Every structure is written in C-alpha cells, then in structure tokens.
Amino acid sequence: MTAVRFQQVSRHFGQVRAVDRVDLEIAPGEFFAMLGPSGSGKTTCLRLIAGFEQPSGGHIEIFGETAEGVPPYRRNVNTVFQDYALFPHLNILDNVAYGLMVKGIGKVERLRAAEQALEMVKLPGYGARRPGQLSGGQRQRVALARALVNKPKVLLLDEPLGALDLKLREQMQEELKSLQRALGITFVFVTHDQGEALSMADRVAVFNNGKIVQEGTPHDIYQRPKTRFVADFVGSSNVIAPEIMSSLGGERRWASLRPEAIRVGDSAGLAATVQATNFLGAATRLSVETQGTRLHVTVPAGQPIPETGASVRLAWAPADVHYMDDAA
Numbered sequence: 009m010t011a012v013r014f015q016q017v018s019r020h021f022g023q024v025r026a027v028d029r030v031d032l033e034i035a036p037g038e039f040f041a042m043l044g045p046s047g048s049g050k051t052t053c054l055r056l057i058a059g060f061e062q063p064s065g066g067h068i069e070i071f072g073e074t075a076e077g078v079p080p081y082r083r084n085v086n087t088v089f090q091d092y093a094l095f096p097h098l099n100i101l102d103n104v105a106y107g108l109m110v111k112g113i114g115k116v117e118r119l120r121a122a123e124q125a126l127e128m129v130k131l132p133g134y135g136a137r138r139p140g141q142l143s144g145g146q147r148q149r150v151a152l153a154r155a156l157v158n159k160p161k162v163l164l165l166d167e168p169l170g171a172l173d174l175k176l177r178e179q180m181q182e183e184l185k186s187l188q189r190a191l192g193i194t195f196v197f198v199t200h201d202q203g204e205a206l207s208m209a210d211r212v213a214v215f216n217n218g219k220i221v222q223e224g225t226p227h228d229i230y231q232r233p234k235t236r237f238v239a240d241f242v243g244s245s246n247v248i249a250p251e252i253m254s255s256l257g258g259e260r261r262w263a264s265l266r267p268e269a270i271r272v273g274d275s276a277g278l279a280a281t282v283q284a285t286n287f288l289g290a291a292t293r294l295s296v297e298t299q300g301t302r303l304h305v306t307v308p309a310g311q312p313i314p315e316t317g318a319s320v321r322l323a324w325a326p327a328d329v330h331y332m333d334d335a336a
C-alpha cells in the first residue's frame with residue numbers, strides 16, 4: 009500500500025505549469041521532504057494532497073483511494089501551515105480541539121484528546137493560555153498538536169519551521185523527527201532549506217519548474233546529484249565544466265565536487281590562488297581560483313588556513329569526483 013501516489017499529476021494556473029506531470033510514491037510511515045527553490049511547485053503539490061487544489065490532469069491516490077473530487081475534510085490528511093493559523097480569540101485547548109468540535113465529537117472527549125495532543129508536543133498545562141501568550145516555538149507546537157489531534161494518516165507540513173530562529177529550528181527539527189518516528193504517521197514536509205531536508209527526511213524530492221528533477225535518500229541526493237541544478241541547490245557543490253575536468257586529467261564531462269572533498273596543501277596538486285576566506289566556526293570556507301574557475305573549499309577547524317592571495321595546491325580523491333548525466 010502506498011500512502012500518497014501521484015500519476016502524471018499537473019496543476020496549471022493559466023499559462024503557469026505550477027506542477028507538471030509529476031509521478032510520486034510516498035510509503036506509509038515515511039518522512040518525505042519536498043525541496044526546491046521558491047516557485048518550483050512544492051506547495052502546490054502539498055495543496056493537491058490536502059485537497060485545497062484539484063489537479064488539471066493526472067491521478068492522485070491517498071492510501072489506495074482516489075483523491076480527485078474528495079473534499080479536504082474527507083481526506084485522512086491534516087496540514088500544519090507556516091503561519092500556524094491559530095485562532096487568537098480561543099485558548100490553546102480550544103484551538104487544539106477545534107477540528108474535533110467541527111467533527112461533532114463531544115466536549116469531554118475532545119478536550120481530553122486535546123490535552124493528550126498537547127502532551128505529545130511537550131506543552132502539557134498550557135491549555136488555558138491564548139496564542140498571543142506563547143512564544144513562536146510554542147505556537148508552532150500548538151499548530152502541530154492541532155493537526156495531530158485528528159489522528160491523520162498523512163501530516164502535511166508547509167515550511168513549519170520557517171518562522172523560528174536557527175537554534176529553535178534545529179531543536180524542533182529533532183523533535184519533529186522523533187515525534188514522527190514515535191507516531192509512525194507519514195509526514196510530507198515542504199522546505200526550501202536543503203539542510204533541513206537532508207537532516208530530517210527519509211527521502212527527498214528535489215523540485216524545479218514544477219517537476220521532480222531528482223528523488224532519493226538524503227545521502228544519494230547529496231553525494232550523487234544527477235544534474236548541475238541539484239548539485240548547486242543541495243549543498244553548494246563545486247560544479248566543474250567538462251574542459252576543466254579534462255585538463256585536470258579527468259573525463260570531459262560536467263562534474264561536481266563537494267567543498268569538503270578538496271584538500272589544501274602546498275606541495276602536490278592543482279595550483280590555485282586563495283581569493284577569500286570566510287570563517288564559519290566549525291570550519292573555514294575558502295574561495296580559490298584555478299584555471300579561470302572559482303572553487304569553494306571547506307577546511308575543518310584546527311587545520312592551517314592560508315591567507316588571501318596565497319598560492320596553494322589542491323588535491324582530491326578521484327572517487328570524490330561525481331560526473332553528472334545531464335548538464336541541465
């Protein structure tokens with residue numbers, strides 16, 4: 009059984025092909041990330057699963073049932089929005105219980121379920137407050153509890169951590185991941201943050217121009233990008249032109265080379281000049297120039313950092329060069 013299946017699904021808005029013949033299969037219990045730049049069609053895909061949009065073409069199934077024509081509230085799916093969409097005039101418990109009230113569940117039962125959901129997201133006892141009395145991270149948890157209380161089979165998350173500062177975002181990434189494991193619910197997560205997708209997801213689909221350009225485990229996507237677009241978008245790889253690869257003794261094809269795969273020394277290797285150094289804390293990022301091409305190199309903390317303007321030699325293991333099928 010597949011949790012979510014897209015067969016040649018499209019969604020057009022006038023001339024815009026927001027989603028363009030997408031095939032997709034998400035397994036039950038999977039943490040699936042949709043990653044891509046702004047306007048690449050991720051949110052529209054999520055809205056198609058939720059039922060807020062209908063496809064212009066193709067077929068969608070959710071747990072084996074045809075989704076076309078089924079309204080959002082009849083799908084076993086809930087969405088957590090980036091802006092959380094909490095009701096400011098209701099207290100937290102009523103916010104969380106709202107979906108159950110709409111379904112006609114009695115007061116005692118729905119408040120008990122809402123309390124449980126608040127415990128799940130580590131906010132027990134916060135029920136009497138109003139959304140305005142909570143921090144951003146706490147509001148985010150309430151939004152999550154409000155979706156979980158409905159016991160959806162698929163939880164859709166649209167950039168749910170976008171409004172949080174970095175530290176809180178990292179903490180919530182871990183919490184979301186462990187909650188997902190504990191509950192076994194299928195999570196479909198939209199983000200334009202490659203670090204977030206790679207660290208949280210079991211599988212990632214990379215979107216560009218309404219299409220999935222690559223799909224795989226975070227490791228696959230990072231280590232073996234199929235195209236220049238994926239190499240560039242997922243983790244700032246060096247993309248090296250065929251002429252340069254062949255002048256370096258490699259194949260005459262486009263290749264990607266991760267900044268951390270390049271070693272900097274002063275004896276053997278490719279001659280390069282340091283153009284800039286950028287201290288990042290755990291590492292320093294160098295920008296170097298060689299044969300008219302600029303490369304990025306990551307030097308881990310504790311190793312000597314050459315000065316700007318210094319001549320250095322670059323080396324890497326041939327196995328770290330990843331040739332790409334397609335130059336698009």
Ligand SMILES: Nc1ncnc2c1ncn2[C@@H]1O[C@H](COP(=O)(O)OP(=O)(O)OP(=O)(O)O)[C@@H](O)[C@H]1O
Nearest residue numbers: 021024026044045046047048049050051052053200
């Ligand atoms: N209701 C709409 N009417 C017209 N065009 C739309 C509509 N919704 C989305 N689009 C267009 O469809 C394309 C894909 O949008 P979508 O929101 O799915 O992208 P996205 O990858 O989620 O981007 P973001 O990260 O900015 O949310 C964009 O060009 C967008 O302008």
